[in-house]
Amino acid sequence: MLIPKLAQRNLIGAGARTWLNVVTTSLALFMIVFASGMYDGMIAYTKRVTVATEIGGGQYWHPAYDPDDPFSIDDSHGLLPDELRQIVRRGEAMPILVVQGAAYPAGRVLPVMIRGIPPQQSIIDLPTQVLQAQPDGALPVLMGQGMARLSELEKGDRFVLRWRDVHGSYDARDAEVVGIMDVENFKVDLGQVWLPLELLRTMVDVPGHATYVVIGADEALTAASGEWVPRDHIFLLQDILNAVKADQPYVWTLYGLLLALAAMGIFNSQVLSIFRRRREIGTLMSLGMHRGRVVSLFTMEGALHSVYALLLTIIWGAPVLYLVATRGIPIPYDGADIGIVMGQRMWPVYSAGLLGGTVILVALIVTLVSYLPSRRIAKMNPTDALRGRAA
Amino acid sequence: MSADSAIQIESLVKHFPMGGSVVEALKGVNLALGAGEFAGLVGPSGSGKTTLLNIIGGLDSPTQGSVRVLGEDLANKTHKQLADLRKEHIGFIFQTFNLLPVYTVFENVEFPLLLLNRTNGERQKAVDEALERVGLSHKTKARPATLSGGESQRVAIARAIVKQPSIILADEPTANLDAENSHNIMRILVELNEDNSTSFLFSTHDEKVMAYLRRTIHLVDGNITSDEVTTPSAP
Numbered sequence: 254m255l256i257p258k259l260a261q262r263n264l265i266g267a268g269a270r271t272w273l274n275v276v277t278t279s280l281a282l283f284m285i286v287f288a289s290g291m292y293d294g295m296i297a298y299t300k301r302v303t304v305a306t307e308i309g310g311g312q313y314w315h316p317a318y319d320p321d322d323p324f325s326i327d328d329s330h331g332l333l334p335d336e337l338r339q340i341v342r343r344g345e346a347m348p349i350l351v352v353q354g355a356a357y358p359a360g361r362v363l364p365v366m367i368r369g370i371p372p373q374q375s376i377i378d379l380p381t382q383v384l385q386a387q388p389d390g391a392l393p394v395l396m397g398q399g400m401a402r403l404s405e406l407e408k409g410d411r412f413v414l415r416w417r418d419v420h421g422s423y424d425a426r427d428a429e430v431v432g433i434m435d436v437e438n439f440k441v442d443l444g445q446v447w448l449p450l451e452l453l454r455t456m457v458d459v460p461g462h463a464t465y466v467v468i469g470a471d472e473a474l475t476a477a478s479g480e481w482v483p484r485d486h487i488f489l490l491q492d493i494l495n496a497v498k499a500d501q502p503y504v505w506t507l508y509g510l511l512l513a514l515a516a517m518g519i520f521n522s523q524v525l526s527i528f529r530r531r532r533e534i535g536t537l538m539s540l541g542m543h544r545g546r547v548v549s550l551f552t553m554e555g556a557l558h559s560v561y562a563l564l565l566t567i568i569w570g571a572p573v574l575y576l577v578a579t580r581g582i583p584i585p586y587d588g589a590d591i592g593i594v595m596g597q598r599m600w601p602v603y604s605a606g607l608l609g610g611t612v613i614l615v616a617l618i619v620t621l622v623s624y625l626p627s628r629r630i631a632k633m634n635p636t637d638a639l640r641g642r643a644a
Numbered sequence: 645m646s647a648d649s650a651i652q653i654e655s656l657v658k659h660f661p662m663g664g665s666v667v668e669a670l671k672g673v674n675l676a677l678g679a680g681e682f683a684g685l686v687g688p689s690g691s692g693k694t695t696l697l698n699i700i701g702g703l704d705s706p707t708q709g710s711v712r713v714l715g716e717d718l719a720n721k722t723h724k725q726l727a728d729l730r731k732e733h734i735g736f737i738f739q740t741f742n743l744l745p746v747y748t749v750f751e752n753v754e755f756p757l758l759l760l761n762r763t764n765g766e767r768q769k770a771v772d773e774a775l776e777r778v779g780l781s782h783k784t785k786a787r788p789a790t791l792s793g794g795e796s797q798r799v800a801i802a803r804a805i806v807k808q809p810s811i812i813l814a815d816e817p818t819a820n821l822d823a824e825n826s827h828n829i830m831r832i833l834v835e836l837n838e839d840n841s842t843s844f845l846f847s848t849h850d851e852k853v854m855a856y857l858r859r860t861i862h863l864v865d866g867n868i869t870s871d872e873v874t875t876p877s878a879p
Contacts, residue, residue, distance in 0.1 A: 255758055266746020536742040539703060540803075541731020541759050543724045635703040639742070 256546065260553035264561070270526075271558070274518050278562035278619065281515035283570040285508060285611050290574065290601035291582070292504055297602050299493050305378040306438040308489040309467040311474040313337055313481040318351075318464050326353055326366075327417065330462040334479025337466050345472045347374045348463030350453050354416035356428075356446065358404040365400075365446050367416055369453030376469050379441065383432030384449045391429040392456075393449065397442025401433045408433050414446065418457045426456075437597070512618055515562070520622040523555050527626050534630055535638030548627045555623020559616040577601055649712075650811050650843040651677040651700055656709035658695055658866075669695045671866040672709070677845060679810070682837045683859035684846040692866040693847030697813045700845065701734055702726035714810055731759050735804030735842075739816035741796040743788040743803075749775070750784040753802045760807060774802035778832055794825030801829065805836055811843045812836075818850050830856045834876075 264271045304310075318329035330350055333341065340346045350369035355362055372384035379395070386393045391411055396404075406412060408430050415425035428446070436442050454460055466481070468474065474483040487494070527534070537547050581598030658670040669692045677683055685693040698704040699711055702718055703726075711718045714733055718726065730736075735756075743752050753774055757767045775781050778798035788796055797817060804812050814833070818826035834856055837844050846853055854860060855877045862870040 255761070259758070262751065263746055268746075532740075532742060533744060535703075536738075536744065538727065539701065539730060539736045539738075539742075540756050541727050541729075541734075543727035545724070636698045639703070639738070 256549050256553050257557070259550055260557050263550070263554055264557055270522060271561070274522050274558050275561040275565055277518040278515040278558055278615065279565040279570065281511045282559075282562055282566045282611065282615050283573070285511045285615070286566075286570070286574060286603060286608060287577070287601070288507055288511070289504070289607050289611070290578070290603045291599055292500075293604065293607060294578075294601035295599055296493065296497055298600055300490055302437050303440075303490060303493065304470065304486065306436055307377060307441050308484075308486065309376050310470045310472045311468050311486060312484045312489060313346075313466040313468070313474075314484055315464050316480045316482060318482075320351075323353065326351055326464075330459055330464045332461050333463055333466065334481055336475070336479060337481060340468065340472070341466065346466050346468040347371050347376045348450065348466050350450060350457070350459070350462060351464040352416055352453060352457050354414060354446075356404060357413040357415070357425075358406050358410070359412070361404075363404055363444075365414075365444055367414070367453060368445055368447050369450035370447055371450045376467050379436065379447070380432055380434050381447065384447065386431040388429040388431060391427040392452065393431040394428040395432045395434060395447040396430060397434050397436045397439075397445065399439055399442040400445060401430070403443065406430050406433075416456060419459050424456065512615065515559075515615060516618050516622045519555050519558050519619050520626065523551065523623050523626040526554075527551065527629060531633070531638045532641045534633060535635050535640070538633075538635040539639060544631045544633070548624075548630050551627040551630060552620065552624040555627070556616065556620040558623075559612075559619040562615070562619075563612055574601070574603060578603060649676055650679050650681070650714060651675065651845070652710075652712040653696075653700070654710045656696070656699065656711060657707045658692070658699065658704070659707045669866055670699075670706075673863075673866070673868055675861065675868065675871070677843055679843055680837065680841040681859055682834065682844045682857060683861060684848050684853060684857040685861050685863050686848060686854060686857075687863035688849055690865075691863045693863055694815050696863070697815050697845065697847050700811075701736060701813050702729055731756070732807070733810045735807070735809040735812040737797070737800050737804050737812060737814035737817045739819040741788070741793075741800045741820075743796055743799055745788050747788075748784065749780060749786050749788075749791070749799050752788065752799055753806050756803060756807045770806050771802075774806040777805065777836070778802045792825075793821050794828060797821060797825070797829055798832065801832060801836075805840070805842070808840060809842065811845065814844065814846045816848055816850070817846065818848070818853055823852060826850065826852045 315329045315331050317325055319325055333348060337346065341348055347370065352367045352369070354365050354367045356365045370379070370381050370384070372381045374381055381395060384393050384395055392414060394414065396406070401407065404412070411427050411429045413425050414428040415423060417423050454462060474485055534547055537550070538544065542550075578601050581600045583598050653673055653675040656670050656673040657668070660667045660669055673696065685696060687693055695704065699706050700713060702713070702721065706719075713729065716729060721729065744755065747755070750771055753771045754767050757770055762770070772781070775784060778801050780795060780798055780802065783791065783795065788799070791799065797820075817833075818829055821829065830853060833844060836842060846857070848854065857874055858876060860870075860872055860874045861868055
């Protein structure tokens with residue numbers, strides 16, 4: 254325990270030089286945790302919202318369904334296989350029918366994807382119950398805030414909705430906005446209008462048909478689903494996971510820059526310290542401290558910076574991180590503009606892995622950059638050191 | 645070698661490379677220092693005094709010859725063993741005091757005892773006694789930067805004696821002090837020598853120090869030119 258004790262004594266005695274490094278390391282530590290927490294929080298939130306409002310516990314797709322191919326959408330529906338019909342009947346899943354169409358709000362034309370959904374469903378977190386309304390002479394339509402803003406429609410407004418039935422005939426009717434949902438998933442909002450499933454089936458003349466089936470969050474996908482294709486979270490969240498993967502280099506760069514900030518301050522301080530304290534190093538040797546212990550002492554001094562920085566960060570950073578985690582940070586722009594599902598506030602997530610990993614990584618880097626300059630001490634001649642000469 | 649010999653040096657040669665040439669700092673020095681002696685290496689700058697002290701202290705190694713300290717042949721020692729020898733048996737006093745700047749007076753004096761793993765109680769007692777001895781009991785919490793030259797050297801002496809070493813090597817201990825402080829320091833060292841039988845070996849060219857020596861070894865250009873028992877002339 255001698256070396257830590259002496260190192261601590263030296264650091265305390267060094268005063269401002271120590272605290273400058275500790276504050277810098279503490280800031281870097283905080284920023285790494287904060288930035289990573291925000292990033293992790295954003296991803297977790299995106300996944301959570303996407304699961305809650307769109308993909309549930311997973312989906313079964315009609316074999317021809319490809320949401321990225323608008324030319325095949327109208328043919329991508331069919332009767333549910335028996336296995337799926339049974340889980341739908343048990344309330345563990347719900348079918349959704351997707352049809353292309355066009356909306357004509359105030360004389361303008363907007364291409365839309367018309368989605369039929371059972372109004373009583375509770376599989377995904379959309380207020381579809383409002384679709385049980387039966388406006389006089391109009392189709393009840395639910396849409397998101399983004400779509401309402403885009404089409405300049407408000408609740409109670411009417412517009413013409415046009416679609417093509419299974420026989421290839423175009424039809425159009427008045428539709429009334431019976432509800433505008435506050436939903437943060439732009440994929441169920443922008444360009445989407447939601448109708449009661451049975452009504453849409455009748456409009457398109459495809460009784461019992463669906464494009465895909467969403468299962469409940471607690472249900473498990475099974476292989477037994479006829480020819481329909483099971484799609485799990487990994488597949489359905491692919492775009493998010495790809496975005497995360499694409500972002501990784503930037504995240505690691507930021508992480509690296511912050512670590513470098515902490516490491517450079519301490520490295521610089523260590524190099525300077527060994528240069529300035531040569532006479533002291535010689536004195537320590539003359540008093541009976543062997544070189545290995547002097548190297549350990551200087552390395553420990555550097556490494557202790559990370560301990561102090563951690564303590565300092567706990568004192569000032571932990572309350573800030575807690576505050577941000579409980580209150581969130583307002584986002585000044587719409588995630589849909591940049592193609593990301595995100596809330597109006599960002600909620601950071603500080604996992605044990607993030608906290609522990611960051612602390613360990615910072616401690617290791619700080620120790621390493623403390624050790625590298627300290628190795629020079631091992632080559633120092635004590636008599637040169639006593640005279641204040643370099644090694 | 646006598647049984648109570650503290651230092652035994654035979655045919656000691658030390659060469660230093662300097663630029664493209666080699667400087668002969670010590671040219672076959674023979675010296676024996678008994679336990680409890682109060683001796684000084686006297687000579688002008690560059691005569692090899694500090695080099696000899698450093699070799700005796702295991703801080704430097706000889707080019708040729710043998711050096712035995714407290715019966716131990718330094719030639720066979722590793723860096724760690726030499727450090728252990730210094731830690732346990734040798735105290736150093738430097739011209740420039742070499743106090744650890746961020747430590748208090750107490751902590752500076754305590755340092756050698758920390759290296760020896762002494763207990764808190766033992767350290768407290770020994771440091772108090774050493775500081776009492778040099779008259780600095782009232783300065784325990786002061787930092788070196790706030791001390792005068794004389795006070796700094798007294799702290800250095802307290803640090804050297806606190807572990808009660810067998811040998812104290814003092815390199816120009818009064819060179820940075822005025823006359824009054826020099827005499828004070830030397831009187832303290834004489835007392836310590838008389839009370840503890842610690843062997844003292846000085847390097848000096850200060851006449852004030854020479855006045856206290858009981859043995860004067862003249863070193864000129866790396867050779868011992870005279871080695872004589874002297875009667876201290878200082879009061």
